[in-house]
Amino acid sequence: MEIGGSFYDRKTYSTCYMCACRCGIEVYVRNNKVTYIKGNDVHPTNKGVLCAKGSSGIMKEYSPARLKKPLLRVGPRGSGEFREIEWEEALEIAASWIEEARKKGPQKIAFFTGRDQMQQINSWFSSQVGTVNWAAHGGFCSVNIAAAGLYSIGGSFWEFGEADFENTKYFMLIGVAEDHSSNPFKLGIQEMKRKGGKFVVVNPVRWGYGAIADEWVAIKPGTDGAFFMGIMHALFKYNLVNWEFLKEYTNAPWLVIEAPSTPKDGLFYKDSEGRPQVFDKKSGTFKPADRIVPEDLDPTFIGEFETKEGYKVRPAFDIFAERLVKEYSPEQVSKITGIEAKDIERIAKEIGTIALYHPTILPIEWTDVWGRKHKHTIGRPVSFHMMRGVASHTNGFQSARTVFLLMMMLGVVDVPGGFLNKPPYPKHIEDLPKPFALKSPNQIKYGETYPGPHLGYIQSPDDLLVDERGRPVRIDHAYSWWFPMAAHGCIQNVIPAAYEQDPYGIEVLMIYMANMAWNSSQNIPYIIKALTATDQAGNYIIPKIITIDAFYSEQVAYSDLVFPDATYLEQWFALSLLDRPPSAVDGPVDAIRHPIINPKANGYDVKGWGDVMVELGYRLRLPAFLNEDGSRKYKDFKDFLINWQPRPGVGALAGWRGKNGDKHFIGEPNPNQLEMYLKNKGFFYYKLPENMRYYRHANKDYQEWALSVGFIKKVAPMVFNFYLEPLQTFRLAGLGLWEGKNQPPNDPILRERLIKYFDPLPFWYPPFEEEISGKEYPLYAFTQRPQWMYHSWDSQNVWLRQISTRNYLYMNPKTAKELNIEHLDWVIVESRVGKVKCQVFLTNTTEPNSVWTWNAIGKMKGAWGLKPEAEEGSLGFLLNHVVPHSIKLGTKEVFYGDPITGHLAWFDTKVKVYKAQDQTPETWPQFEVKPLEHIKEHWTELLRYKP
Amino acid sequence: MQLALVIDLNTCVGCHACATNCKEWNTQASFGPLSDFDPYGKEPQGVWYNRIMTYEVGDFPHTQVFHLPKSCLHCQDAPCVPVCPTGASYKREQDGIVLVNYDDCIGCKLCSWSCPYGCREFDEADKVMKKCTLCIDRIYDESLPPEHRKPACVLTCPAKARFFGDIEDPNSEVYQMVKKRNGFVLFSDMGTNPANHYLPRTETDVKLDEHILEHENPLFLEVLRRHHVS
Amino acid sequence: MHPPFSLIWFFITAGISIGLFNFVYFLELLTLFGHQTAMPRQAVLISLATSLVLIALGAIGASFHLGHKLRAWKAIKRFHTSWLSREAVFSGAYGFTLFLYALSYYSNQNLALQHFLGILTLILGWLSSFSTAMIYASNKFVPEWNTSLTVLYYLNMYLMLGASSATILTALFAPQLSGEFFFLTALFLVLGFFFRLFFNIRQAFISHPTLNEALNLAHNRPMRVIDTGSTTNNYCTTEFYYKKGKELLSSIVPLSYILTFLIPTFLTLYALITTRHELIFIAPAFAFITLGSFLERWCFFVEGNHVQNLYYGIYPSQGYSLRKGYTEHKKTIIRY
Ligand SMILES: Nc1nc2c(c(=O)[nH]1)N[C@H]1C(S)=C(S)[C@@H](COP(=O)(O)OP(=O)(O)OC[C@H]3O[C@@H](n4cnc5c(=O)[nH]c(N)nc54)[C@H](O)[C@@H]3O)O[C@H]1N2
Ligand SMILES: Nc1nc2c(c(=O)[nH]1)N[C@H]1C(S)=C(S)[C@@H](COP(=O)(O)OP(=O)(O)OC[C@H]3O[C@@H](n4cnc5c(=O)[nH]c(N)nc54)[C@H](O)[C@@H]3O)O[C@H]1N2
Ligand code: SF4
Ligand code: SF4
Ligand code: SF4
Ligand code: SF4
Ligand code: SF4
Ligand SMILES: [Mo]
16 A cells, blocks of 8 residues: 555645634645645644644535525424525525615614624624624623623733733633633643643533643632632732732722712712822822822722712722621632632632742833833733633623732733733723614614614713613613623524514524524523514514524524525635734734635535625615715625725735735735735734733833724723722612713612622622522533534534534532432433433532533534434433523513623523433433435435545 | 654643544545544444543542543554454554554454554444554655654644654653653553553642741731721 | 354354364274274265365355455465464365365375375364464453463364264264264263353453553542543444443353253253163254354353453443552642
8 A cells, every 4th residue: 555645736824713713724625625724833823733623624614514505494484494596586585685674774683693703894784784783692602701801901811812821830720611712722721831830720620621730629600709709818818919010000099989879989089180099108198090100109008088078988999808808708708619718728829929929020121101111021920711610600790800800919910921912902991992872773764874883891871772761772682771781792682582572673683603593592492482483463573584604503494594604714704803813912913714615616506704795785785885986896705805994094904904015004905915814824913022012001112003003092001990980880870879861760670780780899699590599409500612512513523523422411429329310310400491301421520519511512403414313413412491591580581691791691500400200311302403405415324535 | 763652641631633633634644534434323433543531530529530542552562463364464663653554454353352452443444454553644754844744643732742753762852751751651561562651640739938928918907907807 | 342243153163164074084083093983984975065164154254254355365474473364374274175185085095195184184173273262362452261261162162063063973874973972062061061161250250450550540549431532332332342242141141051051961961861862862952052152152252341441431340459550649849
C-alpha cells in the first residue's frame, strides 16, 4: 500500500462556525470537497488548534439533515409536510407576507436571531423594515453576565474580555462547562497550569475542565452570590482589599444619600454642578470625586457624614461593608452554599494575598488619563470567568455583580494577570448605547425606519420601552417594568407572548438560526401548543412563521416558509468589530468567511442569509437597499459587506479600508477589501503597542487611539460601578419616589419586585423557584454543554453523534440511595410544570442537591436527518420540558426570568425524582415529525468519506 | 528510535478534539477511509483510532475525575505483532511505529485479541484491521511545512496535552517530560512496554503566608462596632 | 469474548477429523507390531473420507472468520511467531498429507510410504490441534484462557470427538473393537468432564486485573468508568464483550455439561456395563457430544473476559488493590 500523497488541490483560510467562538481555520479542498480542516496557526483566537466540533465541520457540510431548497408548508404545522419551491417563489411569498404585515404596523413583524453572528446587520435590517421587535439570543443565554459586566466595568467576558492566562497565577472558573471561547480557554488554562498557577472550579459538578482543577468547590446551585459575598467578607476582615484601585477607578468611595422616603434616597450625593462627592480625610471636607486623583485626595470608605443640606451620607463601600459584616460571614454563607466556612476563608486568603502581595510587575511604561506617568505596569495575577451556572438563575444578575465587585476589590480589572478587555472594549458605561425608547407599539408607521438601536443599556425608568399605561412596547417584554435592564432582549418570551397576544398579536415571526421550537425554549409541550394553536376561524394564532435555517431542525418543522441557508463554508460573512468580533486582548481583530465550496455543484439550491436579506430589502424597497434613483444598491451580500456603511467611513470590516486599502478602521469602502483579508489568511489583527494594553479604563494613549477609531466617545476615566446607581432609580420608582416621566403601574407585586431586587449593591437571594417549588421539589435540575456538541446543531454530525446518541440523568449515589434509586434505573423527573422519563447514571462527580444532563441531545423523532429509530428520539431526552416558562405572581403569570434583565433562569428548575413504574427503556415524552423526502435518500448504511 | 505520544493528564480536559481530528485526518489520508456504519440510524458505529474515556476516583466530595485519550500505544514489545499470521501487523524497525499493511491483512482479528488496550478496530467494510498510525503520512510528508509534520491529534489538541517525539532520545522533549513528570504507562505489568506515556495529575496548592494577614482590619472592627454585630 | 461461529465450527470439524484419523490410523499402526487391529478397508476408507471432508469443511468454515479469504495463504508468513500461522500451516499440511495418505491407502502403495504418510499426518494433526489451542492459551489478555488447561482440555476434546466417532465405526464395522472404543470414549468423556470442571473452577480463582491496574493510577481508591466516549457500541465493546451471551451463560454452561458429558457418559457407561457395544448407544452419544461441544465452545468464548473491557467498565469487578500509584499526594506547592 502507498503511504503519503497530496490530499488537496486547494488550500484556503476562513473562520470556523461549528460554534460561535470564531476560530481561524485552514481548509484543504479536493474536487470541490473539503478533505481536511486544520486550525489556522497564526490566528489569534485559536493559534492553530481546533476543538472536536471544528474538526467535524466536513460532516456538517454533507449532513443529510441539510435543507436543499426553499420549503413551503403543505401539511399542518409540525407535521413535517412541505413542498419544495423555487427561490423566486419563496422570496415573493416572504416579501408579500412582510409587506402585508408592515402595512398593519411594522411591529407586527418579529425578527429574532439565535446563534447570530451578524447582530448589527440584522438589527439594522429590522430597522429598515421598521419593527421594534428584533433581538438576538442573549436573553436566554448570557445577558445576566453581559449586563452585570457592562454596567459594572464597561466590559464583560467572551468577546469582551478574558483572563490574562499568560500571567495569572490563580484562575477561578465559576459555573462553566465549556463556554466561549472554547479553544482559548483550554490553551490558556494549560498555560497557566504549566506555569504553576492554581486552577479552581466552582461548580456543583466536576467534569470536563473540573478534571484538571486543583480545587473543586462543589457549590449548591443558585448560591454563588452568597459564596462570593462570603469571600468578600473575609477579604475585608483580613484587609485584603485593593483600596488604591477602589479609590482611583471605582465609585466605591462615593457618598450615597441615606434619606428614606425621599426621592434622593440611595442616589449619589452631588454638588451643585452635579459632581458626585467623596469625603476627603485629609482635608476633612466633601470633595468632588473626579478630583481624587488630581488632588491626591484620601476619600474615606467607612463612615457616616452629614451634609450641609442635612442629608446623612455614607460611602457606597460603607453600606456594602455593613451588609458583608452582618449577613455574609463564612459561617452564614456556609449554611447557604454547602461549602465549609474554613474553605471560604482560605480561598479568600489565597486570592487576596496573591493579588495584593504578589503582584506581577511588567516593565511597561504607561500614562493615565490624568497625565500621570507610570514606570511599570502593575498586575494582580488573580482572574475569574463565570457563565451560565451563575447566569441561569433568577438571582443571576446580582450574583454576577458580586464577582465584578470582587474583581474591583482585588483590583484585577484590565491589569496583567487579571481580567483583560478586548478592544473595542472597555467603554464608558454612561456612553453605552441605549435602545430607542419607543412610546407605543404603533408609533412607527408603514414605510418609516426604526430610528435607533433595538438594544442597549438603559440608565433609568425613563429609558424603558413602555406605553403610557406602563405596558411593554416590545413583543418580548424587554425593557418593560418586569424586565427593565434586558440588555439583549428576551427572545425566549416571543413565542409565548405572541401566542397569548400579550401585549399584542403579531403577523410574521421570523427566526434565524435558533431552534425555538425545541431546545431553546422552556416547557416544550406548551411551546408546541403555542406554535400550533388556532383561533375560532382555524387560523394559526401566530399566523406566519418564516425560518432561516441550514438543517431540518424542529424549528423548521414548525415553520410555514423556510429559507435554506448556505453553510459557513459556502458564504461570505464578516465577523465584525461592530458586533462581537474575535478580538484579542492585545488588539482588535475581525475576520471573514467566504464561499469555499460551491453548494450548487453538490446539489444544494441554498443561499446565505446575507444574500437573501439584500434581495428581500430590495424587493421590499427598503430605503437603504436602494440608490437615490430607486435602482438596486447592493448586488449581493459580498457587495454589501464591502460597501455598507452604517456611519461614514465605518463598515462591516475594519481592515484595509480606503480606496487602496491603506486605511484601517475608518475609510471609504475598498473594492478589494475582501481579497486583502483572504491574502492575510482571513483576518485583520491590529496589535496594540504594549503601553496601550492595560488599564485601558484609564489609559491615555489607549483612549486617544480608541477615540480616533470610534471605539469610545471621549478620553476620560471610566469609573467602575461598585455602586450601580441606575438600579436605585427603579427602586425609587417602586417606592413611588421616582421623579421621572415613566411610572410603574400600580401593581403592588411589581412594585415590591422593583424595591426588593433593584439593589444598587449586590446581595444574595434564593432563586425564585426555591420558594414556589420548595421542599416538594428538592433537587436542582440543569444541563451542561457537552464539549463535543453545539446545542442541537451538531446532533446531525455523524462523527459527533457517535460520541453521544443519548443522554442520562446524572445523580449523586447518596441522593439516589435516599430515593431508592439504583444505577441505570428509569426515573421520572418532575417539576411543577411537567415530567420527563429518563435513565439515571450515578456518579460522585455531582453534588447531592443536583441532577443534570447534557444539553440538547434529545431530539424530535424524524428531525435532524436522523432515522426515526435513532436513539436521540427515544433514549435521549430534553430537560427543557420541565423548565417553567412562567411564574404566578399574585394573579398574574409573569415570564420566568431574572427580575432585572429577564435572563431565562434555566437552572432554577427544581424537581423531584422517583423510580418510574414502567421500566421500559424509553424516554417520555416523545415527539415526532415526518422526515423530508430528500433526506431519506441520504440514509446510507455505510458512510465512507474520502474525497 | 521509538516515536510515541506523551499525553498530559494534568491538562487534558476530555474534549474529544484529538479523536475527531484524528478521524478527520485519517479518513481522507493513506489509511482511510474510516467506515461509519448506520451513520444516521440507531447504532451508529464507526472506526476510530483514538477514543476518550472519563473516570472518577473516590467518593464525593473527594472525587477526582480524569480523562483518558487512548490510541495505539505503539508498544515496544507489541503483543499484537507476533500473533499476526501474515505479517500485516508489523512494527517498523526505523521508528517503532506499529502499522497494519492493508494489502496483507486477512482480517483474522487475532491482533486485536492480543492488544490489552483495545486499540485496534476492525473495519467491516474493508475487512482489515485498522489502528493509529502515529500519522506516519504526516510526520514524513515533506510537502507539509516542518511545523505541520506532527500527528493531527497533537497539532489540534486545544489543551496542548499531547506531545510527540522519540521516547528513547534523552534530548527529546517527550523523554524529558516523562522523566521529570514521572510519566507512566497503561497496564504496566502486561509485558507490552508501551511507548506512549501519560503524565500524571498533580495538584497545585497555595502556601499561605499567614504573617502578612492583618488579623483585625480596623475598618472591619469599626463596622462591627457601629452595627453592633458580635 | 464474542463467540465466532466459524471458529466453533472449525473446532468441531477439525476435532472430529483429527481425532478420528488419530484412532483409525493408530489401529493401522499397531498392525506393524503384529496386532490384528486394523479395521476393515471399507471402514478405513469411510473414516479417511470423513476426515478429509471435515477438515475441508472446517477450513472453509474458518475462512468465514477472515475478512479476506483469498489472501488466506498469506497466513503462512509468520510461522515463526504466530500460533495462528502455525495452525494454518499445520492444518493445511495435515489436510494435504491426509489426502496423500488416503490416496496411498486406497491405491495400496507400499507400506513404508503409507506409514510414512500416516505418521506424518498423525503428527501434523496433533501439531495443528496444539497450535489452535495455543492461540487461546497463549493469550495473556484473556485470563480464563491463559492456562495449560486450555491446551490439555482442547486436545482431550479432540480425542473425545475422535474416540466417539471411531466407536461408531467400530460398532458398524469392527464389533470386536467396540468394547475398547466404548471404554476410550468413556475415558475421554470423564477426563473432559474434569478438565472442564477445573477450567470452570479455576475461573473463580483467577485474580483479575483491576481498572486501577489498567490505568496504572491511584491504587488506593476505587475507580469507576463514567464515560466511555461513545454511548453506542463499537468494535471493542462488541468483539470483546457479548452482553446477550453473558446473560445466557448461566443457563448454557450447565446445558453444555449435560449434553457434552453427562448424557454421553451415561450412555457409554451403560453400554459398557451391559456390554451392549451397539450403535444405538454410541450414535446418540456422539450426537450429544457434538452438539454439546458446540455449546461448550460457545461458553468458552463468552466466559473469556478480555482485559481491554476494563476500560469500558464491562469487566468482572474486583474492587481495587492497595498499591502505590501515581497520583497520590503529588502536590506542587506554589509559594508567592
Ligand atoms: N435546557 C437548556 N436549554 C438551553 C440552554 C441550557 O443551558 N439548558 N442553553 C440556552 C442557550 S445559552 C442557548 S445560546 C440556546 C442555543 O440554542 P439555539 O440558538 O437554538 O442553538 P441551536 O440549537 O444550535 O439552533 C440553532 C439553529 O440554527 C441552525 N443552524 C445551524 N447552522 C446554521 C447555519 O449555518 N445557518 C442557519 N441559518 N442556521 C443554522 C440549526 O439547524 C438550529 O436550528 O439554547 C438554550 N437552551
Ligand atoms: N461545546 C459547546 N460549547 C459551547 C456551547 C455548546 O453548546 N457546546 N454553547 C455555547 C453557548 S451558547 C453558551 S451560552 C456557552 C455556555 O457555556 P457554559 O457557561 O459552560 O454553560 P453550561 O454548559 O450550561 O454550563 C453551566 C455550568 O454551570 C454549572 N452550574 C449549574 N448551576 C450552577 C450554579 O448554581 N452555580 C455554579 N457555580 N455552577 C452551576 C453546571 O454544572 C455547568 O457546568 O457555551 C458555549 N460553548
Ligand atoms: S471552538 Fe471549535 S467549533 Fe467553535 S469556532 Fe473554534 S474550532 Fe470552531
Ligand atoms: S484534544 Fe487534548 S484535551 Fe482534548 S481530549 Fe484530546 S488530549 Fe485531551
Ligand atoms: S497498543 Fe495494542 S495495538 Fe498498539 S502496539 Fe500495543 S498491543 Fe499493539
Ligand atoms: S487482522 Fe490482519 S493484521 Fe490483525 S492479525 Fe489478522 S492478518 Fe494480522
Ligand atoms: S497519531 Fe494520528 S492516527 Fe494516531 S491518534 Fe493521533 S491523529 Fe490518530
Ligand atoms: Mo448561549
